Structure formats: C-alpha cells, structure tokens
Amino acid sequence: MKMGLWFKAAAVVVMMGLAALPASADPLAAFNGQKGEIRISGGTAHIPVMEEAAKQIRTANPDVQISIAGGGSGVGIKQAGEGLVDIGNSGRKPTDEEVAKYGLKVFRWALDGVGAVVHPDNPVQSLSKDQLKQVYAGAIDNWKVLGGQDKAINLYTRDEASGTRDVFWKRALDKGDIHAKANVVPSNGAMKTAVANDPYAIGYVSVGHIDVTVAPVALDGVVPTNETVKSGAYPVSRGLYSLTKGEPGRLAKAFIDYLFSSTGQQIIVDKGFIPGN
C-alpha cells in the first residue's frame, strides 16, 4: 500500500510536470539563444498586454530587447508599413487599401469593447444610445438633464489617429458629431486618468482599461464588460490587431506566437481582454 501511495504521488508529480511543460517552457523556447531587438508601437489599448509579454520574455532571455511605444492605431499601421517598427499595433482593422499598400500581415489576438466611462461618484451610469449621441454632439450639456448634479458635462475624446475613437464613433455614436469643445487626450491611459480626476467628465476607453478608478456607463441597459462584449450583447467592440510588414522576422514571429500560446492568452485575460481571433 505504501509503495502504491508513493507511486501515485510520483505519477501525479510527473503528470503535473508534463502538463506544465507545453504551457510555460514551450512558447518561450523560441527565444532561446536569440539575440536582438523587437520594436513595437501603435495602439495604446494593447500596451498592458505588450508590456507583460515583454517582461516575461526579457526575464527568460535578457538578450532580447523589446521596446514598446504608443502613438495610436494610425501610428501602428503607418510605422509597421514603413518598416520603422517590427510590430505595429492597431485597435481597428486596417483598411484593404492599407493592407495592399504596405503588404501588411494581420494578426488578431483579442476582442475588446469600447465603453463610455464617467467618474465613479457620478450617479449617471446608464444612458440610452440617443442620450449618448446628444451628449457628444453637445445637445445635452448638463448632468441635471440626465438625472445627475447641476454641473456642465465635460466631454473627453481621443485624437483622430485613435482606433478606440474610430470604433466608438462608428458603433456607439453612429458617426454622429463630436462637439469641438471636447477635450482631446492622446491615449487610453491618459483618458482614464482624465476621467478619474474629473467628477463631471464623460469619456470612453477600451473595456480592458476599465477599473475601479472609473465607472462604466451602461448603453441601452447593457454594461460594457468582458462578458457582455463576448456574448455580443454590448455592441461596441473591435479586435486588437498586431501587424507586420510581410511575413514577420524570426523574433517578431516568436513574439506573436507567444501571444497566441496558452501563457500569452492568460496574459490577455489577466489584462482584461477576451483572447482569440
């Protein structure tokens, strides 16, 4: 009996080891003995995932240097297309024109929603699509009208190169006007900071970026969360893409493969996105 117990214990250990192997060792093995640099830029929604992946790759192999810059989806598409970076990130699907012009190869590794957000103290946390459109057009300019305090609504939007803006404008505002008085911030992170610091703000961020510092606004009764984005109940969503000019180089390919590995997919989940293509 005792032997049997030991045998069982040993078998369990071996099995655990085997199970763990493909998950942890395999995706990073592609970087073994490699040396060089991976340059990444573009979409700012992607940054938390990129940084975590880069951290793990750097820990496993310090000879691989990974630089990550923001700039927005427009920058990601442009810089990847012009060969300025190895991987360009985009929060919108590159147009057929862009794919053809630059010979881009498109990797979609996550699904992400874009949700309107307000300060957590704001009592208005649910809007109809029509109300949201009127708020952004400037037709509704006081929170009182929506059941909140008697304070002017401070609008926040993103710059024109933003993929997040593109999706929000098309799917949430139906390409409606965004008033010229809206403050413009240059990244998802800056948007979150701005809204978290302004009790009368309304802005929009990638659902993966929503945390306790900001409150999501339900759109027609549906709160933007990973579950509602995944089920399709929340309609304002897009893919997160990484682009390379033609076939990726060896290091860039290893990086993208890592994103699609089980560890990479776990990072994507941990950072609040929905993995898969």
Next chain:
Amino acid sequence: MDGERIAQKVFLLAAVLSASVTVLLLVFMVILGLPLFQGGLFLRILTHPWLPGRQLFGVWPMIVGTLAIASLAMAVAFPLSLGVSSLIAVVAPGRIAHLVKSAVAFMTGIPTVVYGFVGVFLLVPLVRETFARGSGLCVLTAGLVLGILVAPTMILFFSDALARVPGSHRVAAEALGATPAQVLVYVLIPGAWRGIVTGLVLSTGRAVGDTLIALMLAGNAAQVPGGLLDSARALTAHIALVIASDFDSLEFKTIFACGILLYAFTAAATIAVRRLGRKGEPVR
C-alpha cells in the same frame, strides 16, 4: 596647409552646416506643404475652423489657442521675473540673492513633463473646483504653468542685464540720496531695458514653442477659446495630435502650415532681438 587654416576651414564648415540646417528646415516644410499653397488653400487653412466631419481643416482655433496660452504665460512670468531679478540685484544682494539665483538656475533644469504632471494632479482640480466651470483643462491652467516654466530663464536674463549696469551709475544715484527702490526704478531698469526686452522676446518664443504643457493641460479642444476657462489647442499640440493620422490626408498636411507659422514666429522674434542688439551696446 598649416594648422590655423585647417581649423579655420573646420569651423567654417561647422558654421555653414548649422546655418544650412535652419534654412533646409524651412525649405523642407515649404516643399512638403507645397500642395497647400495652391488655390488659396493656405489662407483657408489659416482662417477656417477645424471640423473634420465637414472636411474643414482650418488651424485658426489653434492660432488663437497658442496666442492665448502664450500671452497669459508672459503676463504671469514677466512681473514675477522682474520682481525676483530685482530682489537678486537690489533688495537682498549677498547670500539670499545667491541662494535665490541657484534655486532659479536649478529650476531651469527641471524637465517640462514634471511641470505638466504636477499641473494635472494639483492645478487642474483646483481650477475646476475654484471656478466651478469646465474641466480645469483650460487656457488658464496651461498659461499659469507655462508662465512658471519660462520664468526661471527670464529671471536669469533679467538679473544678468541688471548686473551689467555699470556700478558707477548706481553709486552716483546713491550719493544723491536715492533709496534702493529709486535706484532700481530710475537707474537699473532703464539701464538694463535692452537685456530685459531680449529676455522677454526669447521667453515668448519658448512659450509659443512649448508642446507638452499645452498638450497635457490646455484640453486640446479644436475650438476658438471664448475665455480663460475654455479648453484650447496650441499649434504645437495640434502637430503632436495629428502627426499620427494618414500621410495623404489634408489634416496631416495642416501640420506643415502649423510648422511654417511657428517657424515664422521664431524667426520674427530672433530678428527683433538682433535689431535691438545692433541699436545699442552688445546685448548678450
């Protein structure tokens, strides 16, 4: 060839290179912005509003934004700098002046982003709550921080100018029974005014050219600001925001209009300073 002639050639080359970079920059901007000069487009860009939805890509709101933010910054920085440099020169010379001067010199070295960061977390909420209007990201916030940012440079300019007023003038005034305040107002400031104007013009150039403060604190709304508490976008911030858009689009081309405007402004400021310097004693 002897050493001296070689050195002469090397220095000449360096001078020609750096001078030609300045000229080439302008040529580059004009060539890339060439499509703008056809059919009065340039004028339309300068005077129209920015409404991408209606295919209107005018930078007029940004011109007004830049002027509003920079003038407010100068209105803050000028009295502040004149006061501090007077303190250094007259009111408290000696150890205190030395201390103040080192602190000011240290301030010139603080990275702009630190000022912006402090502004976002301290001044923006303060402005929003005090005036109970707008988001706190506005002309006022950006102007105040920008004023504090350019003040140290201005103070150093002013104190140098005040220190260059010949000591004999000062002694003569004191011998006539002038108080330190009278010495400052009737002898030192008139004697140093050229240096003061130079410092003012160069600091204005810096305030107009600064990107980060406006980008972080002014709100960047592409509208003509109607007041100090309105969100505004500076020309520099506009370049930073639009540079990521599509190369072939008209909105991208407006960058060159902004660049040319900023270049023209800096050139005008430099020429003004030169003129001033040539009139009287050497200024720098």
